[in-house]
Amino acid sequence: MGTEAEPQSKVNNNPIYPKKPIEENTWGDFIWNSRTGQVFGRTGTSWAKIFIFYVVFYAGLAAFAGLCYYLFSLTLRLDQPKWILGDSIIGTNPGVGFRPMPDQEENSGSSLIWYRRENEADAAVWYNQLANYTDAIENPEEVDSLQTCSYDNGLRATEIKSCFVDTKQFGTCNKNNAFGYRSGEPCFLIKLNRIFGWEPEPFGLNKRGQYDPDLLLEDLDRQKNLPDSLRKYITDGVKSNIDPSKFLDTIWISCTGENVNDKETLGPVNYWPRPGIPGYFFPYYKQLGYQSPFIFVQFLKPLTSVLINIECRAWAKNIIYDKIDRLGSVHFELMID
Template sequence: MADKKDQFYTRPPKLGKWEGFRQFLWNSETGQFMGRTGSSWGKILLFYFIFYAVLIGFFTALVAVFYQTLDPRTPKWQLDSSLIGSNPGLGFRPMPPESNVDSTLIWYKSSDKGNVQYWQRELNAFLTSYKKENNPHYNNVEQCNTFQRPSEGKVCDVNMNQQWSPCLQEMSYGFENDKSGPCIFLKLNKIYGWVPEYYNTSTLPQSDEAMPAYLKKVIVDAEKQQKHHMVWVTCEGENPADKENIGSIRFIPARGFPSQYFPFKNEYGYLSPLVAVYFEEPRRGVLINIECKAWAKNVHHDRVDRRGSVHFELMVD
């Protein structure tokens, strides 16, 4: 028998690229597939199967526990504890085209039917959900008397009947009227659980700068009739020239949002209350800057951040 000292390592034969790849895929001498034997592959696959099964199970358990702490219809953080806070803002419709996303200009020529069709389509789309045939939860909507809350779990309808004239689809929302201006719809942004603090004669601001004198008179008269539980709305020209050019305004169906729509509780079928602002005689060919404000004791106005208000421009050719 040869001495172990006489045994030397034999260098494996040099293989070409293709032969080396073939041997990597399957080595018949060692029984290895891609560098591992069958038992080695079995062990590593079993390890990763158990590892990922435990990982998926752990993740699923955490998600299940997490969802147990959430109500799908009630936000965990509300009012001042939430990101949006407790000071609602106003929104307006129709909005300018998305191609000009930063614009707030409503500009059209009433005699050009093609020119006004965009604004009409935008309003038609916005008001679609206010038609009962388009509301999948309309069975949860009921007709409410003004200032009267709906039944438990129900919501109040926004009934766009003839009292909304001329701010109706069949009347082109005023956009095709050669003698008057358009109807612009205002909505109060929804905040879960927010309840307005309504003004009355004892809580009205003393300064006319804090609240317009004509609105104070409206609130005083409304309180005498027990109709003051409203989030009131005003719209004015921002500058002296705008105030001259804006002309008379009519609020339809009322000068604000009545109390039966508050608080918002994310009920099925809920419809945000609307106010249509009908510009009866804006000066034509002039750009008019308009600011609309919502009024309640717990609505605070900030022109920079547009808190409690909304700005847009109107130009009718």
């Protein structure tokens, strides 16, 4: 006997329900879904929780950064570096600088001073640098911390006061003379780099700052390659000065050709006002309006159309010299066509 077929709706005991059509979401629904009340895929409650979380998170992050900055600032002083002299990266050996110098952005690492004597624009590139530098010295800030120091009045730099640089003492190295560049006898400004708290140890002075003739000879003999002209200037100056200790309180400067040929082609050298920087300009303590001391070196008869290598060196008992690392000296080249 055959069996009757089950009704279609009873197959597998699962009633069949009509399927609802699937609604596709659009970009407009993502921005604002009116059915679910979501904005950019989140409800208002979800957005509020996220907002509160990030407010608390970034507030905590800012507070932590501020605490770190505050604790770090407690270890610093505004009036001086945290690490000075032997404890600092700079150390206790001042570098030597010169002006004018090539534009380091256009000629990185270059130290060649070249110009055509008959070309005014060429010469102006160099002497204008010196004019701008000395103009800033001649028109300093109006501050009470600057004073006129000299060996005679006994005034020198202190932690609060520093010394004027008198630009009237530089002879023919002045802007009215174009610093000698038009005449082919160029001047170069030689200075020391600033080191906070550094003081020179002059030749011939004992620990109490008193002149000792035997110590002077020993100090001069220890200096390798000390130019004979500078040695004679120092020994003659001691004899002619009433107070040799003041005269010797100096960082001596010498500029010569690096090689034998350079010395012959460089010619005579003049130092304005003398071949040294007085010790009363030191130490540097970041005094308000501080002026870095310098001298001018003038090369009187340099040979033209020849590249001349020049080395300028600073001399004191606590200035270390190393030609390879350029410690205690500076190198540049001069060529005049």
